[in-house]
Amino acid sequence: MTRPLPPIVHRKDLTFWQKLYIPEIVRGLKITITQMFRPKFTRQYPEERWVPGAAFRGRPVLVEESGVERCVACGLCSRVCPALAIEVQASESPYWKERYPVKFEINMLRCIFCGFCEEVCPEEAIIMSKEFELTFHSQEDAIFPKEKLLKSKEEMKERLDYLRANR
Amino acid sequence: MATITIDGKQIEVEGRPTVMQVALANGIQIPQFCWHPRLSIAGNCRICLVEIEKMPKLAISCQTTVSDGMVVRTTSEKVINAREAVMEFLLINHPLDCPICDEAGECKLQDYAYQHSAGVSRFEFDKVRKPKRVELGPRVTLDTERCIMCSRCIRFCDEIVKTPQLVFTKRGDHVELTTFPGEKLDNPYSMNTIDLCPVGALTSTDFRFKSRVWEMSSTPTICQGCSRGCNVHMWVRNNQIMRLTPRLNPDVNDYWMCDHGRLNTFKSVNAGDRIHGPMIRKEGQLVEVGWDEAVASLVSNLKSFRGGEIAAIGSAYATNEDNYIFRRLMTHVGVENFGFLSHIDEGRADDFLVTADRTPNSLGANLVAGQQGRAPADAESIIGKIAAGQIKMLYVMDDDLGSVPGFEDVLPKLEILVVHASNHSLTTRNADIVLASSTYAEKNGTMVNVTGRVQRIKPAVATLYDERSLDGFSMSRWDKFGAHNDRWTRGQKFDVKESWRILVGLGNAIGLKWKYANSQEVFAEIVAKIPAFRGLSYASIGRSGAPVRTPSEKPVAAGT
Numbered sequence: 044m045t046r047p048l049p050p051i052v053h054r055k056d057l058t059f060w061q062k063l064y065i066p067e068i069v070r071g072l073k074i075t076i077t078q079m080f081r082p083k084f085t086r087q088y089p090e091e092r093w094v095p096g097a098a099f100r101g102r103p104v105l106v107e108e109s110g111v112e113r114c115v116a117c118g119l120c121s122r123v124c125p126a127l128a129i130e131v132q133a134s135e136s137p138y139w140k141e142r143y144p145v146k147f148e149i150n151m152l153r154c155i156f157c158g159f160c161e162e163v164c165p166e167e168a169i170i171m172s173k174e175f176e177l178t179f180h181s182q183e184d185a186i187f188p189k190e191k192l193l194k195s196k197e198e199m200k201e202r203l204d205y206l207r208a209n210r
Numbered sequence: 211m212a213t214i215t216i217d218g219k220q221i222e223v224e225g226r227p228t229v230m231q232v233a234l235a236n237g238i239q240i241p242q243f244c245w246h247p248r249l250s251i252a253g254n255c256r257i258c259l260v261e262i263e264k265m266p267k268l269a270i271s272c273q274t275t276v277s278d279g280m281v282v283r284t285t286s287e288k289v290i291n292a293r294e295a296v297m298e299f300l301l302i303n304h305p306l307d308c309p310i311c312d313e314a315g316e317c318k319l320q321d322y323a324y325q326h327s328a329g330v331s332r333f334e335f336d337k338v339r340k341p342k343r344v345e346l347g348p349r350v351t352l353d354t355e356r357c358i359m360c361s362r363c364i365r366f367c368d369e370i371v372k373t374p375q376l377v378f379t380k381r382g383d384h385v386e387l388t389t390f391p392g393e394k395l396d397n398p399y400s401m402n403t404i405d406l407c408p409v410g411a412l413t414s415t416d417f418r419f420k421s422r423v424w425e426m427s428s429t430p431t432i433c434q435g436c437s438r439g440c441n442v443h444m445w446v447r448n449n450q451i452m453r454l455t456p457r458l459n460p461d462v463n464d465y466w467m468c469d470h471g472r473l474n475t476f477k478s479v480n481a482g483d484r485i486h487g488p489m490i491r492k493e494g495q496l497v498e499v500g501w502d503e504a505v506a507s508l509v510s511n512l513k514s515f516r517g518g519e520i521a522a523i524g525s526a527y528a529t530n531e532d533n534y535i536f537r538r539l540m541t542h543v544g545v546e547n548f549g550f551l552s553h554i555d556e557g558r559a560d561d562f563l564v565t566a567d568r569t570p571n572s573l574g575a576n577l578v579a580g581q582q583g584r585a586p587a588d589a590e591s592i593i594g595k596i597a598a599g600q601i602k603m604l605y606v607m608d609d610d611l612g613s614v615p616g617f618e619d620v621l622p623k624l625e626i627l628v629v630h631a632s633n634h635s636l637t638t639r640n641a642d643i644v645l646a647s648s649t650y651a652e653k654n655g656t657m658v659n660v661t662g663r664v665q666r667i668k669p670a671v672a673t674l675y676d677e678r679s680l681d682g683f684s685m686s687r688w689d690k691f692g693a694h695n696d697r698w699t700r701g702q703k704f705d706v707k708e709s710w711r712i713l714v715g716l717g718n719a720i721g722l723k724w725k726y727a728n729s730q731e732v733f734a735e736i737v738a739k740i741p742a743f744r745g746l747s748y749a750s751i752g753r754s755g756a757p758v759r760t761p762s763e764k765p766v767a768a769g770t
Contacts, residue, residue: 062586074326085299098698115309115310116307116419117309117310117314117422118422118424119309120421121425122424127687127691127692127696129690130697130698133419133421133422134419134749135418135419140310140420141342141343142309142310148697150696150697153696165308165309166279183530186697
């Protein structure tokens with residue numbers, strides 16, 4: 044089977060004004076100079092930070108309520124995670140909520156910020172935060188333990204309210 | 211002979227089975243909570259209601275025997291509505307704490323809630339509260355709130371184990387499962403109630419909250435607790451055994467297994483006293499060495515003694531393949547004193563599953579090793595010969611002489627003690643050469659149970675030399691998709707080899723030119739050489755085992 048040949052492109056000749064060259068340069072400069080007097084949108088990033096809205100999906104965090112995590116270590120986030128970033132090890136707690144995560148780790152190199160863990164969580168225990176600036180010096184540093192993931196309920200109020208309103 | 215119609219399908223039936231039995235045998239699904247094929251019919255859960263023509267009301271299929279011309283409908287609107295109603299009633303007081311409950315993932319109530327429930331409840335009052343975390347017995351924890359009063363566990367204790375320990379108290383929605391006053395759920399088969407429980411009411415105290423069922427892989431294998439060889443599933447996560455559950459085999463253990471087998475047989479595999487790589491005694495201390503050095507040292511020792519000065523002890527804990535190769539090698543070296551240790555404890559046997567022989571393969575070990583040359587000697591005569599100075603080198607495979615009386619006394623008389631072992635024991639602490647061997651959870655092989663049935667064990671835990679994805683292991687989702695740098699794939703792997711493989715290496719080092727690549731090839735040779743195994747293969751043994759050709763009426767005890 045022979046493949047059809049690509050169509051032949053006939054390039055148009057330059058017009059008289061384009062051939063004159065200088066007027067075209069002036070036209071370009073005019074665009075540049077007009078931009079210089081328009082309002083600026085550039086953010087001076089490291090000094091000037093952007094605070095995302097409540098709908099933003101930053102790194103997942105665990106909600107802490109009156110000193111203990113809400114998480115009951117059901118393992119659904121770990122199961123639903125398409126990137127297999129989450130590892131949970133449950134254990135028995137002395138409280139009426141019999142189960143708690145003795146280990147809860149998220150590998151932030153695996154996390155793709157999809158928010159499935161937040162969506163599947165039956166306890167509203169894992170939610171997405173506004174934090175998106177993550178840098179690590181080693182692969183081990185990228186694995187966030189439970190202590191690093193816990194954020195108080197008050198701190199996460201905006202996201203929790205957003206989730207309630209948009210359920 | 212009666213002809214009945216279920217969902218338009220005409221079925222001929224013999225005798226007088228129930229509608230449930232006929233339906234299940236013909237691939238028609240009817241939900242059930244309280245019905246179990248091996249228990250009496252209670253008929254209290256009502257989820258198996260079906261419509262039968264000419265009957266005024268829906269009937270429970272588990273207790274309705276078939277009659278000629280019966281027309282049954284299992285998917286009519288009336289039946290579906292009835293099932294939804296039953297589910298709604300059951301879920302009135304059942305806590306919706308699946309995220310906490312250990313049964314989640316293998317829960318009948320959860321499954322049926324998806325299949326047969328409308329998904330909504332009209333109940334808007336407080337649920338009945340009942341005691342949680344009740345210690346029913348030493349191994350079973352009860353969450354009374356989750357109980358749906360199917361009474362399977364009560365019937366199991368009454369009918370199968372014949373130790374009535376469980377009972378319902380109170381009435382209506384206040385019914386509670388409890389033990390009789392002064393009783394505990396402590397019969398040797400108590401943990402089968404956990405498997406029977408269709409919900410998360412009865413949970414294993416040992417396994418509670420350890421792992422989600424979907425995080426583990428399950429491997430069909432054989433329990434090593436006694437010579438019954440109960441068929442089990444071995445559940446593994448991150449290369450660690452999490453639990454054992456019985457696997458249906460009507461010819462061996464049916465649906466059941468004993469608590470001892472379930473709890474005490476697998477913990478040594480991930481224990482802290484595992485031996486990691488071969489060791490040699492140098493200046494009084496056992497030092498870890500490479501495999502080549504260990505084998506070279508063993509070869510020079512074997513050559514420095516005459517055959518009559520060496521005694522070898524095979525193992526009823528090891529597979530047929532291990533024992534066959536061991537006996538072959540020892541016969542080649544000229545060893546005359548070959549024997550097995552006996553691990554019989556008459557007090558442990560019962561009239562259900564547990565046998566007196568505490569080893570899983572004494573019959574097989576004697577069959578494969580006993581038919582080459584002289585009949586196996588007993589441990590006492592070997593100890594006697596060591597004491598008399600006739601035997602100077604002792605080679606033990608996968609067994610511990612710690613239980614043999616007089617063993618410690620004759621230790622100074624031994625010049626060389628060689629042992630294959632997976633865990634440290636009295637024998638390894640006194641050994642001169644220790645070869646790290648695989649446990650039963652790390653190797654392929656066959657064992658023969660007390661009734662003369664050949665059964666397969668399969669590897670579920672990977673060693674340093676295994677790759678789960680390439681070596682036919684059962685794989686969990688994490689095993690499939692994990693990378694080498696994930697923490698949850700870095701479960702410890704031991705530097706151990708199957709005993710038969712170590713012995714093949716040894717045989718080749720003394721110039722035998724053995725070419726066995728896997729245990730299947732060893733088994734093929736056993737099949738060719740030993741009449742009892744004639745005609746068998748790994749494929750024909752399959753998941754449920756196959757009897758040996760000459761099943762002896764009386765089991766051959768180890769060491770005789």
